[in-house]
Amino acid sequence: MGLFFIFVAIVLTQNFVLHYFLGICPFLGVSDEMEGAFGMGIATTFVMTLTAIITWNINTFILKAFNVEFLEYVSFILVIASLVQLVEMFLKKYLPELYETLGIYLPLITTNCAVLGLALFMVLREYNFVESAVFGFGAGVGFTLALVVMAGIRGEINEEDIPEPFRGTGITLLVAGLLALAFMGFSGLVPT
Amino acid sequence: MKVNEMIKDFVKGIWKENPVFVQVLGMCPTLAVTTSLINGLSMGLATTFVLVASGLAISALRKLIPDQVRIASFMIIISSFVTVVKLLFEAHIPEISSQLGPYLPLIVTNCIILGRQEAFASKEPVGRSLLDSLGMGVGFIFALVVLGSVRELFYQGTIGGFELLGSWYKSMVIMVQPAGAFISLSLLVALFHKLSGSE
Numbered sequence: 001m002g003l004f005f006i007f008v009a010i011v012l013t014q015n016f017v018l019h020y021f022l023g024i025c026p027f028l029g030v031s032d033e034m035e036g037a038f039g040m041g042i043a044t045t046f047v048m049t050l051t052a053i054i055t056w057n058i059n060t061f062i063l064k065a066f067n068v069e070f071l072e073y074v075s076f077i078l079v080i081a082s083l084v085q086l087v088e089m090f091l092k093k094y095l096p097e098l099y100e101t102l103g104i105y106l107p108l109i110t111t112n113c114a115v116l117g118l119a120l121f122m123v124l125r126e127y128n129f130v131e132s133a134v135f136g137f138g139a140g141v142g143f144t145l146a147l148v149v150m151a152g153i154r155g156e157i158n159e160e161d162i163p164e165p166f167r168g169t170g171i172t173l174l175v176a177g178l179l180a181l182a183f184m185g186f187s188g189l190v191p192t
Numbered sequence: 193m194k195v196n197e198m199i200k201d202f203v204k205g206i207w208k209e210n211p212v213f214v215q216v217l218g219m220c221p222t223l224a225v226t227t228s229l230i231n232g233l234s235m236g237l238a239t240t241f242v243l244v245a246s247g248l249a250i251s252a253l254r255k256l257i258p259d260q261v262r263i264a265s266f267m268i269i270i271s272s273f274v275t276v277v278k279l280l281f282e283a284h285i286p287e288i289s290s291q292l293g294p295y296l297p298l299i300v301t302n303c304i305i306l307g308r309q310e311a312f313a314s315k316e317p318v319g320r321s322l323l324d325s326l327g328m329g330v331g332f333i334f335a336l337v338v339l340g341s342v343r344e345l346f347y348q349g350t351i352g353g354f355e356l357l358g359s360w361y362k363s364m365v366i367m368v369q370p371a372g373a374f375i376s377l378s379l380l381v382a383l384f385h386k387l388s389g390s391e
Contacts, residue, residue: 019370024219025303070279073271073297081264110263113220113301120294165382165389169216173381177374184371 003134005190006127010138012186016114017146018179020121023114026105027147028172037151038144040105045140047084047109048118052136054079055119056129076119084110114143149179201320205327211304212335213384218304222336223373224295229352232340233333234288238281238296240329242273243305247313247325249273254314266309271300304328342376343367 016022026040055076063069088106091099109115118139122132153175162171211217221239226232246269250257257265278296281289289296299305308328313321341351347367349357366372 021220021223021370021373022298024223025217028216028219070275073275073278073300074268077267077271077300078264081267110267111301111303111306113298116301117220117294117298120297124294163382165385166378170378170382170385173374173378177371177378180369180371180374184369 003131006131006134007138007141009190010135011142011145012183013190015142015146015183016117016139017143018176018183020117022117023112023143026108026112027150027176028169033155034148034151036105037147039101040108041140041144041147043087043105044109044112044114044143045137047080047087048115048140048143049133049137050083050087051080051115051119052122052132052139053129054083056122056127056132059123072120072123073116076116080115080119081110114139146179150175153179198320198323201323202327205324205329205331206334207331207388209328210331210335210384211328212332212339213381214388215304215307216381217307218302218332220298221295221302222339223370223377225292226336226340226343226373227347227368228344229337229340231288231291232336234281234285235292235295236329236333236336238277238292239299239302239304239332240326241277242270242299242302243308243325243329243332244322245273245276246270246305247308247321248318250309251313251316251318251321257314262314263306263310266306266314267300270305270309274299304332339377339380342380343372346376347372 010016014020017024017027023044026044058075058079059072063072063075084106088099091106118136122135127135150172154172157171157175166174205211209215212219212222218239221235225235246266249269250266253265253269274297277299278289281292281296308325312324316324344367345351345356346364348363349355349361364372367376
């Protein structure tokens with residue numbers, strides 16, 4: 001499968017949120033307004049791309065080389081946690097304006113299962129270096145897309161008269177289900 | 193500590209603060225692995241083990257862990273226990289382990305676990321923390337088992353492999369696909385709110 005198909009697959013047909021259920025917490029929780037959703041998406045895409053690049057190297061040159069693959073989860077989560085911390089410090093120092101906008105979302109990314117999920121899928125599918133980087137970036141783009149679409153729909157829904165038991169989580173999950181159905185329409189795009 | 197306080201620590205996770213239906217935490221495994229009763233149950237048990245074990249460890253170490261690096265320390269403790277579970281599953285129940293796939297290691301980022309450590313285990317003594325994590329674990333298993341049974345029933349008319357609806361039932365593939373997961377959980381959450389709203 002070429003790089004292009006890896007990208008299209010992870011953005012549309014196998015979207016991390018709507019197909020693999022990764023990153024559902026921010027998807028259901030944060031996305032009430034478009035701008036916030038977009039900021040969260042960009043911050044996550046950034047961390048995901050870096051995570052893909054770094055964990056690929058760690059997995060290939062340290063874990064596999066020294067036969068210590070059982071340390072996979074511990075080392076991946078350490079990488080992600082320190083990466084998030086690093087990105088936060090970097091932004092604070094050099095791009096304070098961007099930090100103002102993204103700041104509050106950054107710590108949340110550590111426990112976003114989409115980031116760890118990305119690293120695990122990458123290892124499972126045995127992608128090479130370039131494929132991993134594209135996969136990481138595409139996963140972030142797909143996550144942003146789902147978040148922004150959801151934010152738009154929720155903005156409309158808030159105006160409607162929703163039956164009592166469905167308010168909040170219920171209706172959001174229902175919308176997510178319909179979105180997942182809609183995204184199934186893309187499934188012909190990528191040859192299997 | 194009084195007995196009814198102990199019971200309260202335990203019971204709140206099952207109904208009043210149910211991690212899935214009320215707190216909406218741990219959604220990824222909830223939606224991803226509940227294609228059948230048995231998958232939901234094994235995921236629930238694995239998560240509960242990690243929750244209880246890391247709760248005990250963190251509660252016992254709570255005075256030794258410096259505040260600034262507590263999240264990182266929690267993550268390392270949690271991911272070590274997840275590695276234990278993953279290796280156990282691979283050795284003893286390989287079929288279920290391969291069905292759960294990457295969602296088993298993803299227990300590391302299950303927000304229920306980190307949430308409970310942050311909100312409870314890092315502040316309270318070992319005994320209370322044990323009851324709290326057991327309660328949350330049972331609440332999580334309850335949610336996964338219900339969702340898994342509903343999806344399996346409407347997918348192929350069975351629960352836990354036992355045929356309930358007979359051979360006339362035409363299987364609904366949508367129930368084991370992502371859309372079915374979202375929609376059934378949505379209906380269950382609404383039902384839960386309806387049932388607990390009258391209290």
